[in-house]
Amino acid sequence: MELVFALFFGLILGSFLNVCILRLPQGISITTPRSRCPQCKKLISWYDNVPVLSYVILGGKCRHCRKKISARYPFIEGLTGVVSALLYLKLGFGVEWAIYLGFSSALIVLAFIDLDHRILPDSITLNGIWIGVLINVYLAPPSPLVSRILRAMDLEITNPRLIALMASLLGIIVGGGLLWGVAEAYLRLRGIEGMGFGDVKMMAMVGAFLGAPMALLTIMLGSLLGSVIGLFFMRFAGKARDYELPFGTFLGLAGIIAVLYGDDLVRLYVERMIQPNL
Ligand SMILES: [Zn+2]
Structure with a gap:
């Protein structure tokens, strides 16, 4: 029911x-x-x-x-x-269902606007970044990554909200920073803007909500989807080689997969690839 x-x-x-x-x-x-x-x-x-x-x-x-x-x-x-x-x-x-449904909705809107216009409106991405930070501080989900980093640095921080805040900020830096680096490299190497700054802001938003590991997974999945579907389009749909792919569309789809199945995918990866003998 x-x-x-x-x-x-x-x-x-x-x-x-x-x-x-x-x-x-x-x-x-x-x-x-x-x-x-x-x-x-x-x-x-x-x-x-x-x-x-x-x-x-x-x-x-x-x-x-x-x-x-x-x-x-x-x-x-x-x-x-x-x-x-x-x-x-x-x-x-519950609250979590409502929050992640709202986040997924934002990704759906971004994905289809990017598909239509090749833009990712700041009104969603920039607002999404600070909303993502606030929500993480509020929900305070555990972050094994940040806890491990703090232990390695001999810092005794146990406040779950503070750890969640750091996890969210790290997500912004990793998610947005990685795409910013790729965009910069692309610009330097080929002298063309391969990726708009909208993708960078969108990934900063995903990182703010989901943290660094899931932001990384989203970028990997999004790139994979983009390459497979992009090649398919160029090969079979007669699109030109310089056809501009809506990367935000693939990132949006990948972000929703990360929300729904990210934990399972990461666990599967760790079990099968990193510790196959355990
Ligand atoms: Zn009509």
């Missing part, structure tokens, strides 16, 4: 994310004007705005002008619904 609620809540949230993806890059308010058909500009009634269901009932067409509605709207609603349900299965209902 709760799982069904999580799914439906995610579907409705996804419907709101669609509005954000459409309006944020244009600088239009995400709350006041009600949604209109992009073709005939007629207001969409509440009964035609039910996530996924309305799309299916209307056969993917506007009720008034019968023009096609992009399948992306129900896709994003469905995606958000599934992420919400998976987060419930991992965390149960």
Whole structure:
């Protein structure tokens, strides 16, 4: 029953994310004007705005002008619904579920705005950085990495909130710093801006929320997804070699995988690769 609620809540949230993806890059308010058909500009009634269901009932067409509605709207609603349900299965209902659903939603919005416009709005990334720091201080999750570093430096800091604060700041430095380094190297070597500064800020946000190890995992997964899908597109979809890949889209997808399965992936890696004999 709760799982069904999580799914439906995610579907409705996804419907709101669609509005954000459409309006944020244009600088239009995400709350006041009600949604209109992009073709005939007629207001969409509440009964035609039910996530996924309305799309299916209307056969993917506007009720008034019968023009096609992009399948992306129900896709994003469905995606958000599934992420919400998976987060419930991992965390149960509570503050953590709400926080990580909010974080995942921000990544979904960033991923699709980057896909459409090749930009990652500061209003999400920069605000995400300080919100991520505050949330870590509030939740104070243990950080084995920071604890180990502090022990190695002979520092006796045991306050869990202080450790969480350091873990979040380290995440910003590692996540943002790594991408900044790659962007700089790219610029020096080839004289072109291979990566926008938006990716750097986005990864600083991911690091602020998830800490350094998960930020690293996100960059690795995102690069892997980008290479595989990018090569596929150049080979089969006839995209030019200089086709600019939406790296933020892959990072967003990778970040959600890190939230849901990062712990398991890291544990699997440690068990299989680093300590195969244990
Ligand atoms: Zn219409």
